[in-house]
Amino acid sequence: MPSAGLVYLWSERTEMKLRILTGDRPTGALHLGHYVGSIQNRVALQDSYECFFIVADLHMLTTRPGVADIHAISDHTYEMLADYIGCGIDPEKSTIYLQSAIPEVYRLQLLFSMLVSVPRLQRIPSIKDMAQAVHLNEIPYGLLGYPVLQSADILLPRAHLVPIGKDNESHIEITREIARRFNKLYEEVFPIPKALISDVPVLVGTDNKAKMSKSLGNSILLSESEESLKKKVARMYTDPKRIRADIPGTVERNPVFIYHDVFNPNKEEVEDLKSRYRQGTVSDREVKDTLFNALNQFLAPIRKKRVELMKNKEYLKEILVHGTRRMQEEASITLDMVGEAMGYHHTWNELGMW
Numbered sequence: 001m002p003s004a005g006l007v008y009l010w011s012e013r014t015e016m017k018l019r020i021l022t023g024d025r026p027t028g029a030l031h032l033g034h035y036v037g038s039i040q041n042r043v044a045l046q047d048s049y050e051c052f053f054i055v056a057d058l059h060m061l062t063t064r065p066g067v068a069d070i071h072a073i074s075d076h077t078y079e080m081l082a083d084y085i086g087c088g089i090d091p092e093k094s095t096i097y098l099q100s101a102i103p104e105v106y107r108l109q110l111l112f113s114m115l116v117s118v119p120r121l122q123r124i125p126s127i128k129d130m131a132q133a134v135h136l137n138e139i140p141y142g143l144l145g146y147p148v149l150q151s152a153d154i155l156l157p158r159a160h161l162v163p164i165g166k167d168n169e170s171h172i173e174i175t176r177e178i179a180r181r182f183n184k185l186y187e188e189v190f191p192i193p194k195a196l197i198s199d200v201p202v203l204v205g206t207d208n209k210a211k212m213s214k215s216l217g218n219s220i221l222l223s224e225s226e227e228s229l230k231k232k233v234a235r236m237y238t239d240p241k242r243i244r245a246d247i248p249g250t251v252e253r254n255p256v257f258i259y260h261d262v263f264n265p266n267k268e269e270v271e272d273l274k275s276r277y278r279q280g281t282v283s284d285r286e287v288k289d290t291l292f293n294a295l296n297q298f299l300a301p302i303r304k305k306r307v308e309l310m311k312n313k314e315y316l317k318e319i320l321v322h323g324t325r326r327m328q329e330e331a332s333i334t335l336d337m338v339g340e341a342m343g344y345h346h347t348w349n350e351l352g353m354w
């Protein structure tokens with residue numbers, strides 16, 4: 001339920017839909033983990049919410065600050081846009097924008113950084129994981145501040161809901177704390193946003209590592225070719241004690257069966273495979289071949305759409321430019337509200353800066 005202040009804000013603009021903000025870092029093409037963790041929910045909710053999807057290139061700098069990475073943002077952004085639209089995100093309905101092109105996000109992040117303590121940020125486990133994943137011995141100030149920048153992203157369009165994977169849940173907790181703190185210290189400007197964790201909070205990697213991730217090299221891309229998909233599925237981790245097809249295997253927490261559960265719509269087939277796997281009457285080959293078929297059927301339409309989209313970069317560019325302009329308008333409104341609430345408008349006025 002919205003707080004009293006928000007009811008007031010909404011009743012003034014009752015035609016307004018509630019808002020979603022979420023997005024991805026442009027570090028490469030997206031994978032099945034992104035899809036089940038967040039994109040699926042975005043597609044499902046794009047009619048009932050006003051959606052803002054961020055191409056979070058500033059977040060990329062937390063672990064990859066080099067010029068080569070920055071030059072790669074444009075190519076990665078095209079890939080991401082093709083993934084989004086290929087999965088069913090409708091750019092006519094949703095605002096897709098480039099984070100680094102919105103100056104207000106840098107400003108809001110600085111203001112928010114005053115409202116959260118260092119020990120509070122140090123307690124977030126995902127920050128340490130990210131530093132480890134890219135072999136950083138010392139955590140940069142900006143990486144520690146990742147959830148603060150994320151708070152600025154979410155609160156810039158004054159979003160209410162954030163569809164994300166489980167790994168990001170603790171960041172939304174920080175966002176809620178910052179929004180509450182701001183509203184209490186100044187004026188009620190921000191909704192207190194909620195995380196929306198999907199039915200598959202974390203998709204396991206093909207190697208059985210806890211999380212499918214680009215940087216861990218254990219992912220299946222939404223753009224994966226049929227051939228490469230076949231190889232990746234064939235090499236997937238499965239019950240290691242099954243060196244022969246007649247040895248009974250374990251289905252629970254086995255990534256091959258986790259993927260079957262998520263991506264194979266033929267539930268009867270999955271149950272039959274599970275039961276024969278437990279008895280040792282099915283080969284790994286058969287289990288993986290059926291998984292390949294299910295995944296391939298799921299990816300085929302996305303792949304097809306993507307090919308068309310990647311041929312038309314001008315169209316993708318237009319979507320991003322249009323979305324960034326739209327976001328820019330919203331960001332200016334928010335920073336106006338922030339400046340007013342914090343008393344800066346008054347001060348700038350006094351000093352002749354306004």
Ligand code: ATP
Pocket residue numbers: 023024025026027033034036037038163164165166167168200201202203204211212213214215
């Ligand atoms: P990668 O680790 O592959 O580089 P990432 O975590 O950096 O991916 P982000 O751009 O940070 O990717 O995440 C985008 C969204 O996708 C977030 O909401 C995140 O929680 C979700 N996500 C990423 N990987 C998974 C996964 N394996 N399972 C579920 N959700 C995921």
Ligand code: MG
Pocket residue numbers: 167
């Ligand atoms: Mg991440």
